[in-house]
Every structure is written in C-alpha cells, then in structure tokens.
Amino acid sequence: MNFFNVDEPLIRKKQEALDVQDLQGLWRLRWRIGRVSLLSLLYTRIDQVFVIWGWITGLIFVTAQFLPLSWQLQAVLWSVLTLTGMLGMSTLAWFWVRVEQLCWLVYVWVGLMLVGLSLTNCGIFLHWGQVLMQLCPMWLGLSAIGYFCTGWGMRSRTFMLAGVLHLLGIAVLPYSAQWSFATTGAVIAGTLLxxxxxxxxxxxxxxxxxxxxxxxxxNREQYQRRLTK
Known part of the structure; x- marks a missing residue:
C-alpha cells in the first residue's frame, strides 16, 4: 500500500466537489459581465491561511529588502503581525485540522514561527551577529521543516516538494548577493500564494x-467525484 495517494495528481485546477470541512467558511469570488464569467475563484479556510501568510511574509521580506526602516522598528511591527497571523491561522484552520485529525500540524507551525520570531528578535535586540547573517536561510529552513511535517501528516507529495523548494532556496541564497531578502520572500510568499x-x-x-x-x-462521494474529473 502506497503511503502517498498516487490516485491524485500533485496539483490540478481547483474543483468544486469539496468536503464538509472545506465548505465551511468557503469564499467564492465571481466576476461577471452579463452572462459571461470573467473570473471565478474559491478559497477554503486553508487557502485563506495560505493567502494571509503569503501577504504577511511578502510584506515582511520586501520591506526588509527595499525600505529604510530600522531593524528595531521592523522587529516590533513584524512580531505583532506574525502573532496576529498565528492567531488567524489557528482560528481559520482549527475545524479543518480537527476533522482531518491533524491538530498537531497547527502546533508544529506555531512552534516553528515562535522559534524563528524569538531568534530574529534576539538577533536584532541582543545584537547576535551570526543570527542576523543567517535570517534568510533560517526562515527558509523553518518553512521547509513545516512543509515536510505537513506533507507527512497529509500524505501529500505537493507539500513535500514545497519543502524541497525551500531547501533549494537556501542553496540559491549565496548567489543572490544583496537580494537575499527579496529572494527569500519570493520563495516563501510565492509558494503560499x-x-x-x-x-x-x-x-x-x-x-x-x-x-x-x-x-x-x-465526503466519500465528493472524493470519488474528484477522482473522476
């Protein structure tokens, strides 16, 4: 018996045959002109978590790369934003992870972010030079660990590959020179979005x-519908 669900492709276009836990809190965005549908998007609560963290991480790393704000001010702002994001993530994902029996994944991601946030703030406020020099690979590495745990818990090849992508991002950093924060933000935020x-x-x-x-x-019927499309 395969550990991963090889009956499903790694990624595909979103389908509307969703499970009960995905239908709860679902966002549907539709843009039409008359009878012509120009845009139709749907976001489950898990998708919403990805979008929120994609924008948060993008904002953090783009600001660090391009805006002349002090490190201390950024540390305060991003600490508040990250803690708010963790609360939002836990709230949005909780019903889904309870149904899927994956509550431990929320604890893993919260723990990883708290570790990263603590080390980042110590590096900035306590002047830990070695930590400051390794912020980008540290966050890519923590994200990779989170994706590997997610891939294992969900038996998902997609999330395993996301973890590999973040490790490759670490390997690319030495070649990005002064663009390391932009590169890190592109990998982390781009993957999430x-x-x-x-x-x-x-x-x-x-x-x-x-x-x-x-x-x-x-849910079983919806799963069969997804397999046949």
Whole structure:
C-alpha cells in the first residue's frame, strides 16, 4: 500500500466537489459581465491561511529588502503581525485540522514561527551577529521543516516538494548577493500564494466522530467525484 495517494495528481485546477470541512467558511469570488464569467475563484479556510501568510511574509521580506526602516522598528511591527497571523491561522484552520485529525500540524507551525520570531528578535535586540547573517536561510529552513511535517501528516507529495523548494532556496541564497531578502520572500510568499490557487494531493477523507454518518458519506462521494474529473 502506497503511503502517498498516487490516485491524485500533485496539483490540478481547483474543483468544486469539496468536503464538509472545506465548505465551511468557503469564499467564492465571481466576476461577471452579463452572462459571461470573467473570473471565478474559491478559497477554503486553508487557502485563506495560505493567502494571509503569503501577504504577511511578502510584506515582511520586501520591506526588509527595499525600505529604510530600522531593524528595531521592523522587529516590533513584524512580531505583532506574525502573532496576529498565528492567531488567524489557528482560528481559520482549527475545524479543518480537527476533522482531518491533524491538530498537531497547527502546533508544529506555531512552534516553528515562535522559534524563528524569538531568534530574529534576539538577533536584532541582543545584537547576535551570526543570527542576523543567517535570517534568510533560517526562515527558509523553518518553512521547509513545516512543509515536510505537513506533507507527512497529509500524505501529500505537493507539500513535500514545497519543502524541497525551500531547501533549494537556501542553496540559491549565496548567489543572490544583496537580494537575499527579496529572494527569500519570493520563495516563501510565492509558494503560499501558489498553493492557495491550486488543488493539491492528500490522503482520502478521514472518518471522524466530529462528522455525522451522512457527512462522512458525503465526503466519500465528493472524493470519488474528484477522482473522476
């Protein structure tokens, strides 16, 4: 028996045959002119988490690269923004991870971000030069660990490859010279925003007491619909 769900492609266009846990809090964005549909997007709560963190990380690293703000001011601003993002992530993802029996992934990501945030602030306020010199590879490495854990928990090749991409980002950093923050931001934010726009592979729906028998059957039927499209 394969550990990964090889019946699903790594990525594909989003489908509307969603499970109960994905339908809760779903955002649908549609732009039409008359009967012509120009844009149709949907974002589950997990997608919303990716979008939020994509913009947060993009803002942090673009600011560090291009704006002449003091490191101390940035540390305060980004600490507040990161803690707010962690709270938003936990709130948005909690029902989904409970249904999928993956609550531990939220703890892993929160723990990794707290480690990164603590080391970053210590580097800035306590003048830890070695930490400051390694901020970009440190955040790429922490993100890679998070993706590998996510890929393992969800049995997803997509998230495993996302982890590999972040490790490759570390390898590229020495060649990016003065653009290291922009490169890091592009890898981290770009990956998150990309994952928010596609449907990634994962194991079949999890049977859990949080869902009724009817909801579990609904999820199985939706899963079969996704396999046939």
């Amino acid at each position: 990309f994952l928010a726009e596609v449907q990634w592979d994962m194991r079949p729906p999890s049977a859990t007491a949080l869902l009724t028998i009817e909801q579990q059957q609904f």
